[in-house]
Amino acid sequence: MGVRAIVFDFFGTLTDPAAEAGRRESFTATAAALGVPADRFWQAMGASFPDRITGRYGDTRATLRRIARECGTDPAESDLDAAVRAQQAGAVLVRPPRPGVLDLLDRLRAAGYRLGLISDCSSELCEAWPETPYGPRIDAAVFSWQQGYRKPDLRLYEAVSARLGVPAAECWYVGDGGSREHDGARRAGMRPVLVTNAAYPDAAALRSDPDPYTPDLTIPDLDALPGLIET
Known part of the structure; x- marks a missing residue:
């Protein structure tokens, strides 16, 4: 699909x-x-x-x-x-936007894609979410702090799929690979995409609970995502 x-x-x-x-x-x-x-x-x-x-x-x-x-x-x-x-x-x-990411989100929404979020986070992000520059650009945000469980729990993926109104099989999951998130996405029926953060060589060491599963779709930075979708 x-x-x-x-x-x-x-x-x-x-x-x-x-x-x-x-x-x-x-x-x-x-x-x-x-x-x-x-x-x-x-x-x-x-x-x-x-x-x-x-x-x-x-x-x-x-x-x-x-x-x-x-x-x-x-x-x-x-x-x-x-x-x-x-x-x-x-x-x-610790939550400034990645360079160019807000424009990317706007482009994806303008192209007709529904945008979701799953974050393992504490209370600070949930309390501030509506005032962040991300809030108005995300159609469905699912936070571990509110849900009571963390990635790779399948209920998180099921929740975001339901809120988006899009079957999991028609969702891509894009992340940098912490918290075994891609394996969770795969088991939930989504297509996982790994962002390797090639321009940030120290970033991998800061991931929590690195994912042993490596998706077949991999990009060095988010700016490569539209091209990947087109192919």
Whole structure:
């Protein structure tokens, strides 16, 4: 079957892969607001990642309160206010658009393709999504934090397919290969496409839970996607 919808991964696929290297630094101001050593805060955030991205820590404020307590601090409400602001500002720093990606999304929509998203993410992205430049360009966004499960759980792929109104067999899944996402897409019946991020040689080391499955469709950057679709 032909392609009617394209489902994207978010971090490292729609976002600038180079920005991911600044994630640890983006937590520094949050740790300071909570009165927690930066290294301890980074370790706690990393250890809690599987639970945070499936909603088990709650929203950003609840998450930061819990992380602070795990680090031995009970922050005042005013400190939490400052920490939430710092965390949200830090989250903006790690999600700038990949160069040219907003124009690409506009072109794909103008060409009649339905656009979807599946992201393993914590609360910050979900809370800010409508105000991001991506929000108005994506027809159906599915977030692990809201769904309660993460890639490669087939329910994520089923959810985005249903929201797009397009059968999985007519969806392509495009991502940089973290979280075993392509194997999940394949098992869900979608056509997976790997973005190798050839211009970002350090990006692969930053992927979470790399995918052992390599799709037969591979592109070095997202700007090659329209040509791949045409062929």
